[in-house]
Amino acid sequence: MTKSVELQKEVWQELDRIIQEHRGDRAALIQVLHRCQELIGYLPKEVQVQIAHGLGVSLGEVYGVVSFYSFFSTKPRGKYRISVCKGTACYVRGSMEVLERLEKELxxxxxxxxxxxxxxxxxxxxxxxxxLSPVITINDNTYGLVRPDAIPRILMAYRPAGVA
Ligand code: FES
Known part of the structure; x- marks a missing residue:
C-alpha cells in the first residue's frame, strides 16, 4: 500500500481491513468512504487510490463521489467547524461581512x-x-444576530487561553 500520507501503521492496517471487507463491491463505495473518513477524519488522495483499487472502481469515480457530497472532505478538518449561513435571510442581513471578518481573524x-x-x-x-439571521454555528453551538465586530469575542471562547 502507498503510504506517503503520514498515518500510523495501525491506521493503514485498519483502512486495509475496511477495504478488504468490501473487495470488488462497487456498490459499497459510499459506505467505505464513510468508514475511512470516520477513521482518519478526511480522505486524502492516497486513501482514495486504495479504495478505488480495492473496490474495483476508477479513481475518477471515487473522486466524483467525494467531491459531490459535502460531508466528505479531502483536507484535514479543524477541531471546530465554523459554518456561516449564506441563505437568503442571512445574506440580506450581512452574513458576507461576517464571513469576511472570520476570514480576516482566522x-x-x-x-x-x-x-x-x-x-x-x-x-x-x-x-x-x-x-436570528445572520447566523453562524461552531460545532453544535448556534450564534444569531451576529455582527462582524462580535467575531473576535466569539472566537476567543474556542482558543486556548493566551492566544489572541
Ligand atoms: S437563511 Fe435561514 S438561517 Fe440563514
Missing part, C-alpha cells in the same frame, strides 16, 4: 482550515434559524 478563506488544526471555515445554506 487568516484563511472559506473551505480552509487553520494551520494549528483548530478551525475549519465553511459556507452553508440555510441553517433553519432565519429569524
Amino acid at each position: 487568516g484563511i478563506k472559506a473551505g480552509d482550515s487553520t494551520d494549528d488544526g483548530l478551525f475549519t471555515l465553511e459556507v452553508v445554506r440555510c441553517l433553519g434559524a432565519c429569524g
